[in-house]
Amino acid sequence: MSPRNLIRSALLLYLVFPFLFLIFQFNITVWPEWRELVWAFKNSFLQAFFSAFFSLALGIWVALGLICFTEGFRRHYRMVLEVLCLLPNFLPPLFTLLSILNFVDPFPMGIIGIVIAHTVINFGLVGVMLANIIENKIGSLAELAYIEGASRWQFLRQAFWPVLKQDLFLLFLFVFAVCFGSFAIPLIVGGGKGTTMEVLIYEKIRLSSNWSEAVVLAVLQSAFIFAVSFFARRGGTTSSERIANLKILRMFSGIGVLLLIMAFCFVGYAQGVVDGFRQISAFYELQSPLIWNFLGSLAIGTSVGLLSFGSLLVIAYCWPKPWFEKFLAGYVAPSTALCCFAFLIMGTNESFWPFIKIPLAFNLLCLASLYRMGWDGVLRGLESQITIARTLGAQAPQIFKEVLLPQISQRAALFAGVAAVWACGDYSVSRILAHRDLSLAMMTETLMSSYRLGMATILSLSLVVCGVICFFIMMGVGRVLSRKSF
Structure with missing residues (x-):
């Protein structure tokens, strides 16, 4: 060799x-209880589904705001806004959790809390990815529709959705797969009613030393994520060298949504800093x-x-x-x-x-x-x-x-x-x-x-x-x- x-x-x-x-270390002799498995899978599926849904919904809105800054000097503002979008994904989840826990009091533990945290972390990434897809795939089409006098609603219904529905579905699956296997977020804000597959594996080993069930749960979870990831990798985008006129799609309110969410995060974090200095002793x-x-x-x-x-x-x-x-x-x-x-x-x-x-x-x-x-x-x-x-x-x-x-x-x-x-x-x-x-x-x-x-x-x-x-x-x-x- x-x-x-x-x-x-x-x-x-x-x-x-x-x-x-683990397969060679432990013999698979006991399978997880069916009700417990279904319960944990349901929690994982629900939090991943709604996290992906809200991340995609906010991401579309933000993407339509980002494409407002495509020409000339505006590209510099676009770079700053993209950094803001990617900041929650770049930083460890700890910072996002501290921001929202300080801002939202009392914070809803369980599936709702997990969805809120995952959405704040992922919506900006979805927005940046989707803005690039819009420019590359339907830029010329949007420019032609604007020249021909089409309305925004007509373009969204007859061009945006038919052309980009596969890309939107792939983005949804991407976020879904990431959130389904998340461990750090559910570990803190999941609570007793938000136990996911990942947390259940942790509890099986840490609390009951039940390695056999934990290995089965991990294999089932990994197989499901692999299947989702396989579909999420299919497809691609074409590239465009020319900057198109995207006025028919521009929505400055998308920038407002981005700045509002980031402001909430910064205010929450600043509030925690102020409270922390009061307890400095x-x-x-x-x-x-x-x-x-x-x-x-x-x-x-x-x-x-x-x-x-x-x-x-x-x-x-x-x-x-x-x-x-x-x-x-x-x-x-x-x-x-x-x-x-x-x-x-x-x-x-x-x-x-x-x-x-x-x-x-x-x-x-x-x-x-x-x-x-x-x-x-x-x-x-x-x-x-x-x-x-x-x-x-x-x-x-x-x-x-x-x-x-x-x-x-x-x-x-x-x-x-x-x-x-x-x-x-x-x-x-x-x-x-x-x-x-x-x-x-x-x-x-x-x-x-x-x-x-x-x-x-x-x-x-x-x-x-x-x-x-x-x-x-x-x-x-x-x-x-x-x-x-x-």
Whole structure:
């Protein structure tokens, strides 16, 4: 077996490790109770369906606002608005939860609370994606309809919906799949009546040590998400080089909706900061663990960033290979709870071991997201150069070192920096694999669980500092490697 095939096989085994380890570790002797399974599946389905529905509805509205800024200097405003749209998706869920929990009091726990949190996180991403689809697919058609004097309603009914209904359905499925497998949000705001499949897996293992039922639940959940993801990946958009006149679709109220929701989030977060400063005296008892947990967050974030950076470069080294590409495109990360518990029972969890297991588990869980977030597009854009180099007789190591590495190092560092920021704000993976609070995110989640939202909000400010440090560390690594590759 060639070194590249050996590396491909090792990466594939790493990605499916939780399933293989638990299947061989535990015999499937007991199936979950039917009523309990249906109840958890119903909760997961309902919260994912309504999260996707409201995210899509608000996303359409915001997209029609974003296309108001398409020409000339207006593009600068468009970039700022898109950053606002993507901010809830870029930041860890902890910040969104703190914003809405501070603003909405009392907050509705259960399915309604999960839907609110997921909608706030995902509607902006849907808006940005849909605005690009509108410009690329129906820009010329909208311009022609405007010239011909068609009304907005006529265009929406006779052109917008018929042409884009498949894309809208795919966006719906995309958000649905993401929300169905969510763990961090339901863990905090799900409550007793909002137990989802992911939370039930966590409870089966943590509370009753029922591994057999947990493995079955995880396999069923992953199979369902894989089926949804398979349909969500089908289809595509055509590209358009010319900026079209989209006046027939422009709705400035969409910008108002975006700014209103973001204002609510900022006001909620600011309210939490003010409340936290009123309780600042309570932080004296947290001084010592605060310093150590800041260093713990820094270590976890940097480790995840380096692992993600290395994993992305490994994927690039093994590229291209049809079956390898298909596997990565169809790969569905295992249940967060199941993946973490697989690492939990493998060896000891004392001393420094959580600082090894947490980055490995988090990297495994986020690698598929990083790949679909644009890493596959980066590699496909270089396929022609790879083909030319192979035609001229270059071998795989030489192609990777002299063709790929100089061009992809900084992009890989950018993706790894995003993963490091996510890891700094993660509490779900750490909550399972750590026997005590080892990071700022875990401390923040502990304060949130005890309804000390003000203190939690103040503490989350230090998470921003930690995330920025980790992000720039990764960008520095990418810049140094890129320079040395030339």
